[in-house]
Every structure is written in C-alpha cells, then in structure tokens.
Amino acid sequence: xxxxxxxxxxxxxxxxxxxxxxxxxxxxxxxxxxxxxxxxxxxxxxxxxxxxxxxxxxxxxxxxxxxxxxxxxxxxxxxxxxxxxxxxxxxxxxxxxxxxxxxxxxxxxxxxxxxxxxxxxxxxxxxxxxxxxxxxxxxxxxxxxxxxxxxxxxxxxxxxxxxxxxxxxxxxxxxxxxxxxxxxxxxxxxxxxxxxxxxxxxxxxxxxxxxxxxxxxxxxxxxxxxxxxxxxxxxxxxxxxxxxxxxxxxxxxxxxxxxxxxxxxxxxxxxxxxxxxxxxxxxxxxxxxxxxxxxxxxxxxxxxxxxxxxxxxxxxxxxxxxxxxxxxxxxxxxxxxxxxxxxxxxxxxxxxxxxxxxxxxxxxxxxxxxxxxxxxxxxxxxxxxxxxxxxxxxxxxxxxxx
Numbered sequence: 001x002x003x004x005x006x007x008x009x010x011x012x013x014x015x016x017x018x019x020x021x022x023x024x025x026x027x028x029x030x031x032x033x034x035x036x037x038x039x040x041x042x043x044x045x046x047x048x049x050x051x052x053x054x055x056x057x058x059x060x061x062x063x064x065x066x067x068x069x070x071x072x073x074x075x076x077x078x079x080x081x082x083x084x085x086x087x088x089x090x091x092x093x094x095x096x097x098x099x100x101x102x103x104x105x106x107x108x109x110x111x112x113x114x115x116x117x118x119x120x121x122x123x124x125x126x127x128x129x130x131x132x133x134x135x136x137x138x139x140x141x142x143x144x145x146x147x148x149x150x151x152x153x154x155x156x157x158x159x160x161x162x163x164x165x166x167x168x169x170x171x172x173x174x175x176x177x178x179x180x181x182x183x184x185x186x187x188x189x190x191x192x193x194x195x196x197x198x199x200x201x202x203x204x205x206x207x208x209x210x211x212x213x214x215x216x217x218x219x220x221x222x223x224x225x226x227x228x229x230x231x232x233x234x235x236x237x238x239x240x241x242x243x244x245x246x247x248x249x250x251x252x253x254x255x256x257x258x259x260x261x262x263x264x265x266x267x268x269x270x271x272x273x274x275x276x277x278x279x280x281x282x283x284x285x286x287x288x289x290x291x292x293x294x295x296x297x298x299x300x301x302x303x304x305x306x307x308x309x310x311x312x313x314x315x316x317x318x319x320x321x322x323x324x325x326x327x328x329x330x331x332x333x334x335x336x337x338x339x340x341x342x343x344x345x346x347x348x349x350x351x352x353x354x355x356x357x358x359x360x361x362x363x364x365x366x367x368x369x370x371x372x373x374x375x376x377x378x379x380x381x382x383x384x385x386x387x388x389x390x391x392x393x394x395x396x397x398x399x400x401x402x
Contacts, residue, residue, distance in 0.1 A: 011109035015044050017102045019060050031090075031111050033083035044107075049081045064103055067096040080109065089116045118172045125165045132158055253294040253378050260289045260298075260330060264321055267302045274307060278316030281306065286323045289330055292402045297375045304372050305334040305395055312393070313338035328401050329381075335394040341387040349385065372397075 005012055011028035015021055024039045032039075032047055039046065048056045072078055072092040079087040093108040132154060139150045204226065210218045268281050275281070309319045317337040324331050341349060345356040350373040372395075376383050381399035 011107075011111075013039075013044070013047075013107040013109065015105045015107070017064070017104070019043050019045075019057065019064075021046075022104070028109065031082075031088065031109065032080060038083075047080045049079050049087050053081075063094065063105070067103060067105070069093075069095050089113055115172065115176075118168055122165060122168050122172070125161060125168065129158070129161050129165070132161065253297060255292050256295060257290055258293050258295045258298065260291060260323060260332065261286050262288075263295065263299055264302065264323075264332070267299055267306065268321065271303065271306045271310070274310050276310065276313075276315045279310060279313065280318055282318055282320045284320065284322040289323065289325070289401075291330055291399065293379055293399055297379055298399070301372050301375050301397055302332075302334070304368050305397075308368055309334055309336035309338060309393070312336070325401075326398065329398050330401055331396050331398045333394055333396040335392065337392040340389040340391050340393055341385075342389055346385060346387060350383070369395075 005023075005025050008025060008027055011031045012023075012025045013021060013028055014023040021039045021042055021044060024034075024036055026036075028034075028039070029036055034046075043057075044060065045053050045056050070093070072094065078090055078092060080090045082088050089112050091110040091112055093110075095106045095108070097104055097106075136151065136154050136158075139154070140147055207219055207223070210216075264283060264286070268283060272281065306319065306321075313319065313336045319337075320333075320335045322333050322335075341356050349356065350369050373383055376397055376399070379399050381397055384396045384398070385393065386396075387393035
C-alpha cells in the first residue's frame with residue numbers, strides 16, 4: 001500500500017473531516033510544486049484557483065453531508081492552483097471512508113496538461129485546414145489555367161494535415177483510453193482497498209491491547225489478518241502494474257532454455273504458503289522437458305493460475321498440475337475442485353476487469369486471467385478453459401517447445 005501511495009503517477013491527497021490535508025504523495029508535490037510539509041495541515045483550498053476558492057468550502061460541506069464516490073470535472077474544465085500561482089488542468093476522482101466516526105476524503109488527481117495541449121493542437125490544425133480550404137476555393141476562381149497544378153500541391157498539403165490531425169486524434173483516443181483504465185482502477189481500488197485497510201487498522205489497534213504472554217494466540221491471529229490483507233493489496237497493485245506495462249508496450253520477452261519441471265516445482269513450493277486448511281497441490285509425474293521461452297512470464301502465468309485455484313476453492317480441496325507433449329508444443333494444465341464458472345461467464349472471462357457472477361464476493365481485480373491471456377500471446381501460446389459450476393476449473397496453456 002505504501003508503494004502504491006509513494007510511486008503512483010497520480011496525485012493522492014487525504015483530507016480529514018475539517019477539510020484539512022492529512023497526507024499527500026510525491027506525485028502531488030511534483031504536480032503542484034509544494035513540499036509535503038507545506039501541504040499537511042493546510043485546508044484543501046490551498047490547491048484551488050483564486051476565483052473558485054471563496055465558495056469551495058460550500059461545495060466541500062455539501063460533499064461531506066452526502067459523501068459518495070464521484071468523478072469531478074466531467075463536461076467542464078477543472079483546474080488546480082500550483083504554488084507559483086499558475087493553474088493546472090486536472091481530473092479529480094473522490095472517494096471516502098470513516099474512521100472513529102470521522103469522515104476522510106481521498107482525492108485522486110490526474111494532470112491532463114498533455115490532453116489539453118493535444119486538444120489545442122487539434123484546434124490549430126483545424127483552423128489551418130480551414131484556411132487551406134478557403135485558399136483552394138480562391139485559386140479555383142482566380143487561376144483557371146493553373147488550377148490543376150495548384151490543386152494537386154494543395155491537396156498533398158491537405159492530406160498531410162489530415163494525416164497529422166488523424167495522428168493527433170489517435171493519440172488523444174489512446175490517452176483517453178489510458179485515463180479510462182486509470183479511472184476504473186481508482187474506482188475499483190477505492191472499493192477493494194477499503195476492506196483490507198479496515199482490517200489492518202482494526203487489527204493494529206487491537207494488537208496494542210494484548211500485552212500479556214497469555215495473549216500470544218490473539219496477537220498471532222491479528223498479525224495473520226494483517227499479513228493476509230497486505231497480500232491482497234499487493235496482488236491488486238501487481239495486477240494493475242502488469243496491465244499498465246502491457247498496455248504501454250513496455251513488456252519485452254527474453255527467450256532462454258527453461259526446464260518446465262523445475263519451474264513448476266519451484267513455483268509450487270512458493271505457493272504452498274497461500275494454501276487454505278486442508279488444501280494441497282499435486283504435481284503429476286513429469287519429465288524434464290526443456291523449452292525455449294520467457295521464464296519470467298511463464299512463471300507469472302503459473303503463479304496467477306495456481307493462486308486463482310487456491311482462492312476459488314474451499315478448504316480441503318486438491319489442485320493438480322500436469323504436463324504433456326502435443327506435437328511440437330507442451331501443454332501445462334492447472335485443475336482445481338473449486339466453485340467453477342458458468343457457461344455464460346466463460347465467454348467474457350479473459351476481458352479486463354470482468355468478474356464472474358459467482359465470484360463477486362471473493363476479493364480480486366478481474367485482471368488476472370486477462371493478464372494471463374496477454375502473457376500467453378507474448379509467448380506465442382494458447383489458453384484453453386474447461387469449467388463446470390461447483391465442480392471445478394481446468395486451465396491449460398500450450399506453448400511452443402521452440
């Protein structure tokens with residue numbers, strides 16, 4: 001959670017029930033030009049432009065009276081005020097939670113300066129395009145003899161400008177798509193982070209009350225709760241960081257000779273710590289198959305599939321991993337005896353942020369299988385899923401041996 005707060009590219013600001021800033025991350029400092037100690041304890045209005053500052057407390061009081069998760073600035077321009085007095089175009093998403101009957105508000109701030117510059121550039125291109133169009137009409141009227149030659153020259157210029165405008169439009173669409181993913185993550189994170197954070201805070205508070213040697217079992221119980229909650233938060237963060245790298249094309253593959261059996265056995269040993277009571281992972285008798293692939297991506301696929309089997313299976317259930325050679329490919333299957341997936345949900349299971357109907361009450365981001373599918377594509381492999389409700393799920397990844 002600290003890593004997410006400190007390394008997030010968006011500004012994250014926490015205010016208390018009085019509207020004063022309690023916490024601000026490094027991205028907020030860079031965005032507004034303040035040091036953290038200059039912001040903490042100050043009213044949030046320090047970051048509001050002068051012409052909105054006088055009545056902002058009324059808007060803040062209205063939100064505090066009826067708090068809800070919301071995105072600000074839709075349909076209109078929204079600005080923040082930097083330390084040097086300049087305005088900064090932003091998008092702001094608000095979330096909230098209560099602690100000890102005090103309302104805390106989390107603001108996620110995205111700097112959209114690049115988007116505004118793109119929009120401004122598009123307007124300039126549009127104006128220039130209109131001027132060229134007028135020029136074409138003028139030449140057609142005045143220069144009949146050279147109209148064909150001039151039209152050709154101007155048509156080429158027009159095509160270049162249209163191409164430039166299309167490139168700018170595509171860049172803006174991509175930026176909007178990335179912002180949409182970020183907004184969906186903010187909405188998801190504000191929901192998914194709330195439960196583990198509440199558990200961490202409550203367990204940490206209760207730990208201080210168990211001071212005698214006889215209370216060790218109670219302390220262990222709350223320490224375990226804190227560890228599990230932190231692991232949940234880390235899983236959410238890892239999913240989002242992986243999706244970000246995939247969408248930005250920053251994930252490269254590195255092929256090397258990989259002993260499949262060794263990777264599977266090592267990964268299973270690591271995952272045993274996550275097993276619920278009575279659960280066990282069975283690895284069928286397998287040979288020392290060596291393939292040429294990306295070891296890190298293959299291991300990440302295994303971790304994701306095994307952790308899903310653990311998460312969506314009850315205590316005492318078995319998880320089985322097996323391999324077999326099919327022509328010039330190797331198939332690795334992870335089978336569980338978990339809750340299974342309905343036929344309707346299977347059609348959408350590899351889409352980002354999708355949660356099956358029978359899994360909505362189990363913590364997760366809906367990104368795991370989407371990322372596994374993207375990883376499999378990078379390895380030149382294929383994914384196959386077989387599942388029945390309340391009977392279990394088998395997911396098989398098939399990758400080339402070379």
